[in-house]
Amino acid sequence: MVSESPDSPVARAQTFLLTHARPLERRLAEVVLTDEPRADAALAVLDILRGHRNADGGLGHALEPDARTPTSQPLAVDFALDVVVQVLDSPAGRLDEIRAACRSFADSLVHYLTSVTGEEGGVPIVLPSVAEHPRAAHWGDGRFAPGLNPTANLVTRLRRAGVSAGWLTAADAFCRDRIESLPALDGHSALNVLTYLAGAPDRAWARRHTEAVARQWERMPYFALYPSREYGVTPLEIAPRPDDPARALFPAAAVEAHLDALVAAQQPDGGWPLAWEPPGPAAELEWRGVLALRNAAVLAANGRA
Numbered sequence: 001m002v003s004e005s006p007d008s009p010v011a012r013a014q015t016f017l018l019t020h021a022r023p024l025e026r027r028l029a030e031v032v033l034t035d036e037p038r039a040d041a042a043l044a045v046l047d048i049l050r051g052h053r054n055a056d057g058g059l060g061h062a063l064e065p066d067a068r069t070p071t072s073q074p075l076a077v078d079f080a081l082d083v084v085v086q087v088l089d090s091p092a093g094r095l096d097e098i099r100a101a102c103r104s105f106a107d108s109l110v111h112y113l114t115s116v117t118g119e120e121g122g123v124p125i126v127l128p129s130v131a132e133h134p135r136a137a138h139w140g141d142g143r144f145a146p147g148l149n150p151t152a153n154l155v156t157r158l159r160r161a162g163v164s165a166g167w168l169t170a171a172d173a174f175c176r177d178r179i180e181s182l183p184a185l186d187g188h189s190a191l192n193v194l195t196y197l198a199g200a201p202d203r204a205w206a207r208r209h210t211e212a213v214a215r216q217w218e219r220m221p222y223f224a225l226y227p228s229r230e231y232g233v234t235p236l237e238i239a240p241r242p243d244d245p246a247r248a249l250f251p252a253a254a255v256e257a258h259l260d261a262l263v264a265a266q267q268p269d270g271g272w273p274l275a276w277e278p279p280g281p282a283a284e285l286e287w288r289g290v291l292a293l294r295n296a297a298v299l300a301a302n303g304r305a
Contacts, residue, residue, distance in 0.1 A: 021289025122146030187233030
């Protein structure tokens with residue numbers, strides 16, 4: 001998957017990971033930026049995630065770099081489950097041992113999610129305890145109502161990991177009810193909704209609501225259909241691979257423009273800059289490691305290695 005040229009964008013990103021990133025992203029790179037089923041690295045990734053666990057069964061300790069709190073946060077669980085899905089989608093995910101380990105880890109998070117679920121079945125993205133520690137400005141006082149972000153992601157990723165816990169029934173109903181009413185979405189909520197719809201069993205229902213989301217592109221806050229100086233979710237985050245069905249939601253020219261912009265934005269050290277203000281230098285480096293891995297995977301999958 002990775003280019004043999006040391007000057008390629010992907011090779012430079014790998015160098016950045018080795019020199020700047022935390023162990024989680026370095027080991028995850030061994031799993032996802034290869035054509036080999038790296039079981040050893042995949043198990044190491046799960047071990048690192050367990051290092052962020054608290055006594056309540058949740059995850060914290062700045063797993064999501066913008067929340068420097070040691071306390072458990074739904075945001076951190078969502079971040080961890082995204083990592084689990086990356087492992088499952090890698091060559092290592094074909095191995096029975098790795099699928100079982102991912103399922104076991106994901107299943108262990110359900111007790112915590114149950115404890116922070118609202119009456120209607122949804123989960124808030126962060127809890128007020130996030131405000132007791134350094135955090136990015138967008139987390140404010142930590143008072144967020146349960147929403148599609150992150151509940152739709154959590155449902156989809158737990159199911160992808162093979163979890164069938166009872167918690168999913170109420171959470172799934174929460175997502176369907178919210179999507180049925182489909183308010184105006186921002187880019188992050190749209191990303192959650194489209195992730196959920198991509199795995200929804202009722203494909204006719206999912207297609208109808210996917211089209212409704214796509215009709216909001218032009219007026220959607222925090223979404224950048226074409227490259228922009230403003231912060232926003234991009235088509236490459238929603239459909240990172242050429243064979244992703246969601247690619248059909250975007251003009252081909254928009255996708256190519258974002259790929260060109262991604263290559264152009266790579267910095268001399270091999271990483272990418274952040275489009276927001278992190279809560280400190282550690283968070284900045286950690287996020288740049290996350291972006292380096294994410295962008296390297298996107299460029300490799302799209303023939304830009």
